[in-house]
Amino acid sequence: MQYSEIMVRYGELSTKGKNRKDFIRVLGRNVRRSLHEFEDLEIHAQHDRLHVELNGTDSTPVIERLKGVFGIENFSPVVKLEKDFDAVKDMALKMIRAQFEPGMTFKINTKRQDHRFEFDTNEINDKLGGHILTNIPGIQVKMKHPDITLRVEVRLNGIFLSSETIPGAGGLPVGTGGKAAMMISGGIDSPVAAYLGMKRGVKLDMVHFFSPPYTSEQALAKTKDLTSKVAGFAGSIQFIQVPFTKVQEEIKEKVPEGYLMTIQRRMMLRITAAIAASRGDKGVFTGESLGQVASQTLESMMAINDVTTMPVLRPLVSMDKTEIIKIAEQIDTYELSILPFEDCCTIFTPPAPKTRPDLEKTRNFEKLIDVDTLMAEAINGITVTEIKPGENYMNQQEDVFAELL
């Protein structure tokens, strides 16, 4: 079917005034960004709906992209016709035939803006309904919850037909909720937490700690690939890699084993909060959930959270692992996440970290390391990369290896 446009209905537009205007403006910008390579499209973000005029572009890839843009409730591919009722009848039949399977029911739902059009709403419903009933044997009309609803809108500039409503990603347009730093590892959880943060409209800077030579280039590339996957929901993402080897070595040398993990995590959070503040970010997201591992008890969170007053947001806090994995599969990060590359934390995690660290002891043991100097060095060593959807850092690594062979 060659559609003329895609009509997009807004999500949670409960707010009014300036917020509503921001929502529409940012959503318009995000839709334009996510469809940037389709040159013939014209995108109009209006107060009640957003219209993507296709101008001959194939609707299939455009629809796939729109499914990933937060702030969209649902959308419908639409055919625009001149005000010629015979053409409307033909197209209505064609559209319903394309979806019809034996036993299905339908209804016609007409809205008329152009009151000078030759037929009124009821007449249009009757005439089109009759035309469908005579031409598709076995089809029946059903007013409540039909299988197919054909929407007909008689506007001043033409007649618009649609028969499909495709669910959008929901949520709020990325950027309407401000900006925060996301602590991303190569694991399953943090990419899912990033997705959920973005779904509430927050733009994220990714912060990743790596520890060469204990962690490989491949492990770093994997985290960049995960970032590229979730960048599909955001347009592009700044990826900030922080060298963490020195910090970890000094902690390992000086801090008692039971507190290694807690103090490493404090340093990670402290550094992330400092990077976040320097970029104007207003919070830190993590992929922690309660009770999963030693660092994820309330006592642990209290001992780690102690280093910052910035809000630390944990979208996965009460989710089960199976629920998290389900989302990871939906957003296509799961397969990447389970690739077995060493993580900077697992390498330096003692066999029996304290699951209930004591806050006072934690603070005292931390005095054994030079927090300020280590922090300044790590922040000095950061590298920032802009990561876009569809990029592949791990394969680049393979190319390098292939050339060496």
Ligand code: ATP
């Ligand atoms: P994930 O699956 O996200 O790795 P996890 O269940 O393995 O989480 P932890 O390894 O304890 O749990 O990590 C908890 C959180 O700490 C992560 O979700 C992430 O937000 C942060 N984190 C862990 N390692 C790193 C890292 N190398 N760089 C940045 N953040 C990290």
Ligand code: MG
């Ligand atoms: Mg992990």
